Amino acid sequence: MQVAWLTLVWLLLWGELTVGNVLGGLLAGLVVVWLLPLPVLDSGLRIHPIGLLVFLGRFAVDMLVSSFRVAFWALRPGAPPVQIVEVRLRSSSEVMAVLITVALSALPGSLVLEAHVRERQLVLHVLGITGDARAVTEADVARLENRILAAFGTRADQEELR
Template structure:
């Protein structure tokens, strides 16, 4: 039981322990009095100022997570090679702005997609609009709009499969 009730209110013991650790660290002296004072302060603070229950909207599905990580690793290698080629190649590398629609409406999934895309060399999320992203794509010649949209749709599917809630997963066709 990590949140026993004290006078009708739940008191999260891990948070009390964390606050006691911060208390002892701030005092700079590990003593019985400081530890007890930190625990008492943590109890009072968590009882008087309860935190609301938050659901970040993220679940971890191990098999899908492994698939996502393998694909992400491969994408990182390919995009790094592409950017290194254009750095070593004389002349301007090709660059385009591509609008990419998203199928998910989940903020958490959208943020994960944006972080993943911005982590890969040669791509950067420039702007987020409702239901779509504006990507800067570097190092691909020709009209790469459809290929970029297909790549992002695959990435979106893998992220939602690895981290999405049941509602998120049902939302994708």
């Protein structure tokens, strides 16, 4: 696959599609891949189609609800309820922690202020949650974490939460 991409780049650099350019690109690609091999990296991500569909559907609903919550507090006179909440993640995977952090930051009304991956802790700024913001936020993050692990986690990630 790397050879194909390198051949495509070669052809784009030469600017014309000829048999000689294709063969030259293939040869250059093979030499580069042979002389400079890339290490095999395992990101730890596994895509589970059913879990991914559930995550995407629920994330779209969360985006909609969060958007309405922020709009409500923005249009309402007075200061909205704002809290800083520390939440502990249950998964120890760094990749999963990054995905959870990105998903939380993408939701309107929540922002990850600090992420302590080794301690499995996130510090969140949440907007518009009345009552016990800590309990509500912890429950929301736990549900999001479960959906992300169901969509992208390895077996070890998923078993860690059981």
